Amino acid sequence: MTNIDLTTAKPLAFPVPFTNLPSHLLICTFNHEVAAQTLGPPMLTDEVDGLGAADFWAFEYPCGLQVVFQFVHTQPGGLVLADSPEVEHVARHVPFDGSDMQRIDADALHSELDLLLSALPDRKPEIDSLHAFQVWRQGDDGNPFRIGKPTSERDAKCLVQHYEALGHKQLYWCSRVDQNPISPSP
Known part of the structure; x- marks a missing residue:
């Protein structure tokens, strides 16, 4: 399936509303400069603890999915984070070729879910309905x-x-x- 058009998304203001343990779901294999060619100028450049400067972009799609792109300048790639651990949903909205991204593996996703639930137990119904x-x-x-x-x-x-x-x-x-x-x- 082709990716859903980024032009349908609206920019989110920083700080993003889901800073409480967002789910990191995709790893991009390209740097922040390549990301800027598709996403435009960074919406925010800020320091990431111990890693240095990072560029950020945040969008909300018409379906309600909220996604943040994080690219640390000293790293060869970046992360795609979302307000919910819907890996395939997020992948369809990301405006990059699938060969330039890696989905987190099942063990890493399970760890993300455990971390999310330990910090935010009220999200258990959402997690339980991810495949409903x-x-x-x-x-x-x-x-x-x-x-x-x-x-x-x-x-x-x-x-x-x-x-x-x-x-x-x-x-x-x-x-x-x-x-x-x-x-x-x-």
Whole structure:
């Protein structure tokens, strides 16, 4: 799937609203200068404890996903952080080629989730529902077909909007994975 257009995102003011242990989900394999070619001038340049100067960009997409790009000048790459640990959702919104990024592995994601839950236990329902929704497409024969893997409600709704915007004649919707995928009325 192609990345969702960065021009639909609005800049976030610093400090970003999710500074309480954001989830670092992607590692970029290029430096801050390359990032600036796509993201524009840094929205903030600040010191990162013990690492030196870093450039930051922060955006909120129409679906509500909030993403921060952090590139320390002395490092060969950067980090993509988000307000929620929705790895695939974040990857679709990042305006860089997938070959220039690495997703954090399952063990690292598990550590991020443990850290998040130990600091913010009230986010447990959100973490528990990261794979609670499925996107569906109605085929030409009228039968429902799954699209992708189960994901969060926000990501599923974002995907439905993306597919609908492509102008295909198919009907798209999302539902909880534990519910019957009855399609909505067109």
